[in-house]
Amino acid sequence: MTEFNLYEATGLTSQELAEVFQYNPRAYMAVRGAVAEKHLEKVLENLMQRGDIDDYRSALGDMEKDFYLQVQGKPITLECKNVEVIKTSNNKSSQLGYVEYLAEQGHLSSLLIENILREIGPLKNSLQNLSSSNLKNFFKRLPQKYRESGLVKYQYSASKVPHPKLGQLPDNDFINQFSQSPMTIDFQRTRNSTNEDGDTRRNRYYQVGEIDIVAACLFARTMEWKFLYAEAKNFEKHAQYSDRYSNRLRIEPGFWTSDLVELIST
DNA sequence: CAGTCCTCAGGAGCCCGGTA
DNA sequence: TACCGGGCTCCTGAGGACTG
Numbered sequence: 001m002t003e004f005n006l007y008e009a010t011g012l013t014s015q016e017l018a019e020v021f022q023y024n025p026r027a028y029m030a031v032r033g034a035v036a037e038k039h040l041e042k043v044l045e046n047l048m049q050r051g052d053i054d055d056y057r058s059a060l061g062d063m064e065k066d067f068y069l070q071v072q073g074k075p076i077t078l079e080c081k082n083v084e085v086i087k088t089s090n091n092k093s094s095q096l097g098y099v100e101y102l103a104e105q106g107h108l109s110s111l112l113i114e115n116i117l118r119e120i121g122p123l124k125n126s127l128q129n130l131s132s133s134n135l136k137n138f139f140k141r142l143p144q145k146y147r148e149s150g151l152v153k154y155q156y157s158a159s160k161v162p163h164p165k166l167g168q169l170p171d172n173d174f175i176n177q178f179s180q181s182p183m184t185i186d187f188q189r190t191r192n193s194t195n196e197d198g199d200t201r202r203n204r205y206y207q208v209g210e211i212d213i214v215a216a217c218l219f220a221r222t223m224e225w226k227f228l229y230a231e232a233k234n235f236e237k238h239a240q241y242s243d244r245y246s247n248r249l250r251i252e253p254g255f256w257t258s259d260l261v262e263l264i265s266t
Numbered sequence: 267c268a269g270t271c272c273t274c275a276g277g278a279g280c281c282c283g284g285t286a
Numbered sequence: 287t288a289c290c291g292g293g294c295t296c297c298t299g300a301g302g303a304c305t306g
Contacts, residue, residue, distance in 0.1 A: 031295085032295075032296075033294075033295035033296070034294090034295075036295095081296095082295085082296065084296075085296080085297075148297075148298080149296070149297060149298090186296065186297080220296090247273085247274090248272080267306105268305105268306095269304105269305085269306090270303100270306100271302105271303085271304075271305095272301100272302090272304095273300105273301095273303100274299105274301090274302100275298105275299095275300090276297105276299095276300105277296105277297080277299100278295100278296095278297090278298105279294105279295090280293100280294075280295080281292100281293075281294075281295105282291105282292090282293075282294100283290105283291095283292095284289105284290095284291090284292105285288100285289090285290090285291105286287100286288090286289085286290105
């Protein structure tokens with residue numbers, strides 16, 4: 001392995017790089033996908049050392065799955081996905097809960113809150129009394145690092161989970177902790193390819209059979225780089241395209257497990 | 267009718283490689 | 287060689303459907 005020096009690569013100190021990620025959520029987001037894959041690779045390396053898998057390799061190029069495993073002569077494809085950030089803007093109580101958390105943690109001063117309240121119209125006595133459209137306006141005026149996905153939202157999410165450490169509870173009980181706001185995965189490619197004759201929309205969805213196992217990285221909801229695994233054959237199919245999986249993937253008690261070995265050895 | 271839930275389409279920022 | 291389509295990552299926002 002060649003030495004890769006962060007300072008050489010970026011000309012920034014680790015503190016300065018931290019600032020880049022803090023104030024540029026999109027840059028952090030792009031990195032996080034690769035970081036999750038690295039953590040998954042460490043899991044696989046460990047399993048190989050223990051002899052639970054014979055071999056693995058990561059993707060070599062576009063359109064490849066993230067990892068290819070060999071288990072007792074059987075090839076298995078493994079796709080790594082980050083779970084989505086908690087929804088903080090889908091209803092009033094979730095918005096309020098998040099804003100209150102920001103205030104409690106000292107991210108938003110009461111002065112800042114008052115100023116935003118003043119900006120969005122006639123002064124209301126409190127956040128709680130805002131209509132949902134005014135609350136939406138309030139959100140739009142928050143600094144980007146709070147409004148968008150990032151460490152603060154992940155911390156908020158983890159703070160709402162009584163037992164955020166995977167393994168402390170049976171997997172189904174662990175998953176049930178999120179029943180108020182289930183963990184989800186955006187299970188689709190990012191863009192359509194346009195060179196398809198006819199329906200180009202379909203290309204965005206994963207084809208049934210192209211992935212054996214999905215590893216869901218929980219970091220965005222628990223602050224841990226840990227994974228839940230499931231066999232893709234259990235996933236819902238797309239309503240319109242029977243040869244594709246639905247892009248809405250929800251982690252619910254049932255076929256998700258923290259034990260990858262159990263999945264691949266069956 | 268306000269509030270909620272959910273899906274769809276596409277964006278930001280990164281990169282590579284085929285083609286004009 | 288420059289351009290641009292499209293690959294990757296995850297996320298947002300609009301808007302339709304539903305609910306109380």
